[in-house]
Amino acid sequence: MLPDKRGRFGIYGGKYVPETLMPLLEELERAYKAAKRDSNFKKQFWYYLKQYAGRPSPLYFAERLTKHLGGAKIYLKREDLNHTGAHKINNTLGQALLAKRMGKKRIIAETGAGQHGVATATACALLGLECVVYMGEEDTKRQEMNVFRMKLLGAEVIPVKQGSRTLKDAINEAIRDWVTNVRTTYYLIGSVVGPHPYPMMVRDFQTVIGEEVKKQIKKIEGRLPDYIIACVGGGSNAIGIFYPFRKSKVKLIGVEAAGLGLDKDNHSATLCAGSLGILHGAMSYLLQTKEGQIQPTHSIAPGLDYPGVGPEHSYYKDENFAFYTSITDDEALEAFHLLSKLEGIIPALESAHAVAYALKLAPQLSSDKIIVINLSGRGDKDLGIVFEKVKKETQQ
Amino acid sequence: MKIITQVFKKTKKQNRRVLIPFITAGDPNLETTKKLILTIAQNGGDILELGVPFSDPLADGPTIQVASQRALKNGVKLADILALVKDVRSQTDMPIVLMGYYNPFFQYGLEHLAQDAAKAGVNGFIIPDLPIEEADEWLKYSRAHHLDTIFLIAPTTPSTRARKIAQKSSGFIYYVSVTGVTGARSDLPEDLIQNLKQLRQITSRPIGVGFGIASPEHVKRLVPYADGIIVGSAIVRIIEKTKDSDEACLKVGEFVRSLAQATIIEENHSTPS
Numbered sequence: 001m002l003p004d005k006r007g008r009f010g011i012y013g014g015k016y017v018p019e020t021l022m023p024l025l026e027e028l029e030r031a032y033k034a035a036k037r038d039s040n041f042k043k044q045f046w047y048y049l050k051q052y053a054g055r056p057s058p059l060y061f062a063e064r065l066t067k068h069l070g071g072a073k074i075y076l077k078r079e080d081l082n083h084t085g086a087h088k089i090n091n092t093l094g095q096a097l098l099a100k101r102m103g104k105k106r107i108i109a110e111t112g113a114g115q116h117g118v119a120t121a122t123a124c125a126l127l128g129l130e131c132v133v134y135m136g137e138e139d140t141k142r143q144e145m146n147v148f149r150m151k152l153l154g155a156e157v158i159p160v161k162q163g164s165r166t167l168k169d170a171i172n173e174a175i176r177d178w179v180t181n182v183r184t185t186y187y188l189i190g191s192v193v194g195p196h197p198y199p200m201m202v203r204d205f206q207t208v209i210g211e212e213v214k215k216q217i218k219k220i221e222g223r224l225p226d227y228i229i230a231c232v233g234g235g236s237n238a239i240g241i242f243y244p245f246r247k248s249k250v251k252l253i254g255v256e257a258a259g260l261g262l263d264k265d266n267h268s269a270t271l272c273a274g275s276l277g278i279l280h281g282a283m284s285y286l287l288q289t290k291e292g293q294i295q296p297t298h299s300i301a302p303g304l305d306y307p308g309v310g311p312e313h314s315y316y317k318d319e320n321f322a323f324y325t326s327i328t329d330d331e332a333l334e335a336f337h338l339l340s341k342l343e344g345i346i347p348a349l350e351s352a353h354a355v356a357y358a359l360k361l362a363p364q365l366s367s368d369k370i371i372v373i374n375l376s377g378r379g380d381k382d383l384g385i386v387f388e389k390v391k392k393e394t395q396q
Numbered sequence: 397m398k399i400i401t402q403v404f405k406k407t408k409k410q411n412r413r414v415l416i417p418f419i420t421a422g423d424p425n426l427e428t429t430k431k432l433i434l435t436i437a438q439n440g441g442d443i444l445e446l447g448v449p450f451s452d453p454l455a456d457g458p459t460i461q462v463a464s465q466r467a468l469k470n471g472v473k474l475a476d477i478l479a480l481v482k483d484v485r486s487q488t489d490m491p492i493v494l495m496g497y498y499n500p501f502f503q504y505g506l507e508h509l510a511q512d513a514a515k516a517g518v519n520g521f522i523i524p525d526l527p528i529e530e531a532d533e534w535l536k537y538s539r540a541h542h543l544d545t546i547f548l549i550a551p552t553t554p555s556t557r558a559r560k561i562a563q564k565s566s567g568f569i570y571y572v573s574v575t576g577v578t579g580a581r582s583d584l585p586e587d588l589i590q591n592l593k594q595l596r597q598i599t600s601r602p603i604g605v606g607f608g609i610a611s612p613e614h615v616k617r618l619v620p621y622a623d624g625i626i627v628g629s630a631i632v633r634i635i636e637k638t639k640d641s642d643e644a645c646l647k648v649g650e651f652v653r654s655l656a657q658a659t660i661i662e663e664n665h666s667t668p669s
Contacts (some may be wrong), residue, residue: 006529014529016498016525016526016527018524018525018550019547019550019552020550020551020552020575020576022552023552162461163461169452172453172454175454176455176576179575180575183575278499279452280454281525292450292499292500292504293450293468294451
């Protein structure tokens with residue numbers, strides 16, 4: 001069983017939080033276990049996944065991309081077609097339902113690019129819960145439309161002015177709010193990070209992705225795929241698609257953000273270039289200095305721009321359940337453009353990292369091999385970033 | 397008997413409570429920190445809580461966050477802080493406990509840290525993001541090197557859990573006055589005194605109370621109910637506002653003296669512990 005009773009995936013995970021939160025984490029774990037056994041809760045969750053989020057998401061054969069690369073067959077798991085445009089909604093629906101069950105009326109969340117913030121605000125609007133989203137001040141500027149979107153959905157967005165003013169600082173500030181308002185407030189974490197039981201819970205809510213792929217690919221191809229590729233920031237879309245295959249022969253590949261290059265210290269490739277440490281409540285790989293200070297990170301994909309990673313991924317890496325690699329900003333951008341032109345699908349810059357790795361892998365494989373890419377989100381939110389890039393390049 | 401326990405016994409005999417001022421090491425620089433430590437010792441500080449800066453201090457409010465950033469900007473490292481403690485040890489016996497987040501300690505190496513800290517003259521550690529469940533290894537090395545392990549108890553901690561935490565603590569227990577982060581506040585929480593009374597029922601270990609305690613008036617109100625009183629952000633704020641180390645020492649010295657005077661137990665209500 002993963003995690004174990006202490007919330008550990010091997011040596012990773014655990015609960016490294018201020019004492020004020022410890023009793024709450026125990027309460028949360030009990031409430032989650034009870035909900036999991038309750039058929040009504042399950043029914044509700046599945047109802048909303050289907051009728052509200054639009055699941056199951058299609059597994060689409062990318063024929064033109066496959067032909068273009070001239071190797072393995074490529075399928076896209078279309079999480080971009082979910083309501084709110086990414087896999088994030090699977091988790092926010094699950095946790096918001098749990099929060100409501102626990103009698104919590106106020107939800108807080110952190111967000112980087114705004115995708116998890118939007119998905120949380122959406123679930124809160126749906127269930128009539130108060131919603132406060134912490135977002136780094138830098139990110140509120142880069143993602144103005146998402147800030148507006150959250151406000152439309154009735155959420156309060158608080159710009160975080162502390163530290164580097166990005167995702168990690170938004171998490172710090174959300175935790176500070178949580179410590180302060182612990183009795184009334186539910187912290188809805190957006191990835192498989194944080195103290196136990198969050199990495200387990202978020203994973204469970206996201207495994208619907210992998211379970212669907214298993215059924216869909218068997219129906220289409222009569223067998224399991226050879227490779228599954230997903231991008232990894234905190235790692236929730238990747239764990240969601242990996243988990244059901246962790247003991248199979250399917251090769252699982254997690255793609256991190258190499259930013260400007262791993263040799264330049266301007267990246268977010270935690271598993272590829274980090275070391276063991278403790279941040280935001282869990283022991284995992286971490287991008288840090290020799291003295292244990294957390295390092296600034298960079299990725300063109302705001303959802304990957306994070307110095308930590310889910311503890312279960314650290315465990316998968318050590319156990320060789322999955323293989324982790326990285327893709328640079330430029331490679332991701334190239335994949336972003338290629339998929340848009342060849343398939344009419346504009347991917348999120350995060351998901352473009354997974355696509356970019358497939359561009360390298362597929363031509364090396366024979367045509368009887370099958371690759372599934374988790375297309376975790378759509379790229380509308382990134383048009384501003386890509387627009388600026390294109391503008392700069394044409395000016396040069 | 398370890399020195400922190402001795403300090404609690406001694407002050408009790410002197411009919412007063414233990415004053416535990418907090419400053420962040422390296423804020424604004426290590427030289428000033430050294431002078432401040434000596435100033436605090438000379439003006440009635442009984443135990444010093446010395447903050448080890450971390451890039452992501454999630455239990456701290458804005459005042460100490462910014463102090464940590466100032467220290468980190470100056471490149472202050474844990475090894476420098478240990479060297480500083482070693483340096484001041486020739487001039488003061490005041491016990492010094494390091495307060496810091498787990499990751500920098502973990503990177504230093506727990507065994508190595510316990511050894512070096514003890515050698516430098518550090519007397520104990522407070523690690524706000526290391527609850528008892530995760531502390532076995534640290535406890536082992538701390539005990540081997542006679543360092544006190546000061547764990548925190550919060551208003552949300554149920555009594556069965558508080559008992560366990562008290563058992564694992566040595567030196568004193570750090571009672572967190574509010575559900576919240578560190579930072580000077582104008583009022584004490586309403587339920588604080590009641591909570592301290594309840595905690596007194598379940599442990600005989602010295603109880604230090606901290607978070608939000610910002611004035612001699614606050615200290616006076618807590619004197620009947622706590623064995624030690626921790627004042628952090630209010631001191632850090634003074635340092636933040638002064639222009640050089642002489643002024644910082646002068647102002648901090650004055651403030652600590654006023655806090656120390658407030659720790660005296662008045663005759664009419666002297667025996668909660």
